[in-house]
Amino acid sequence: MSAPDNLITFGHKLEPKDPLSIEPDWMQARLPWIEKALEHALRLPSGGWYVLAASREIGKNPRRYRVNSEDYVAWRDGGRLVVAPDACPHMGACLSDGKVREGSVVCPWHGLELGGERHGAWEPVTSYDDGVLSWVRPGPEQDGVTRPVIPQRPSRFLDAVMRKEANCEPTDIIANRLDPWHGVHFHPHSFARLKIIDQTEDAITARVVYRVFGRLGIEVDARFHCPEPRTIVMTIVAGEGAGSVVETHATPIDPARTTVIEATLATSERPQFQAVVGALGGLLRPLVRWRAHKLWVEDAAYAERRYELRRTRR
Ligand code: FES
Ligand SMILES: [Fe+2]
Secondary structure: OEOOOOOEEOOOOOOOOOOOOOOOHHHHOOHHHHHHHHHHHHOOOOOOOEEEEEHHHOOOOOEEEEEOOEEEEEEEEOOEEEEEEOOOOOOOOOHHHOEEEOOEEEOOOOOOEEOOOOEOOEOOEEEEEOOOEEEEEOOOOEOOEOOOOOOOOOOOOEEEEEEEEEOOOHHHHHHHHOOOOHHHHHOOOOEEEEEEEEEOOOEEEEEEEEEEEOOEEEEEEEEEEEEEOOEEEEEEEEEOOOOOEEEEEEEEEEOOEEEEEEEEEEOOOOOOHHHHHHHHHHHHHHHHHHHHHHHHHHHHHHHHHHHHHHHHHO
């Protein structure tokens, strides 16, 4: 169907819906609503869990991650995820510079082998692998939440995880996604024709055309909500790919430095979906990651600007 803006949309057709407002976007995008929705998210329990990385990223070689000003080394003992302080208990060498042998990390300086067990003051921290993302809980259990708060995910999906760092705090990342209005203005290469069709205290749904290529796009209803303080989820609630989610997780690295770890779990009701994922998953995954990264180059600038404004006005 051709629209006045020359877009050609394909895929599932949506029931017509009126926008909640016909005001221009700059009038609809109200900071008090964004701040309130953010406050709501910040009150939710997280259990003290932080997303560390894509599950796929952690394998047989030790890798280093920094969370909340602490360095961790992560590796796999067989399939089991192990996360521990990245400082050898002997003389402090970086264990992430070592190797993994028979499930234990071997210190590069003097060969001490450390596995999933405590060694003096050195002890692995609680971790969890949900199959797409790896999580870490550096401290004790909080609020009776024993596992990470994982939003509803589709039963079959193609997953791709993007990682990007930004000079801001996790709240700035979440606030960026609580402002869907900026999409068509700030990312015209990816979004067109956005209107808000539902808005509550803590969630917002936009009908938006996602540009697939040039003038070709798909129209979907995308709902944004926060299941915990450092996560915002976009769920396609109607249209092509309904049930797909994009989970944006913000993990603090240091004060004013945050990692964005964004997992896209794309699904489809179409019968060919599973076959396409099986045949082309390896090709599609980098493409999805590339598009997510492109958006986050821009959104990191937005979040950093927001942080800068907050910092100078404190
Ligand atoms: S510093 Fe690790 S074994 Fe000596
Ligand atoms: Fe954005």
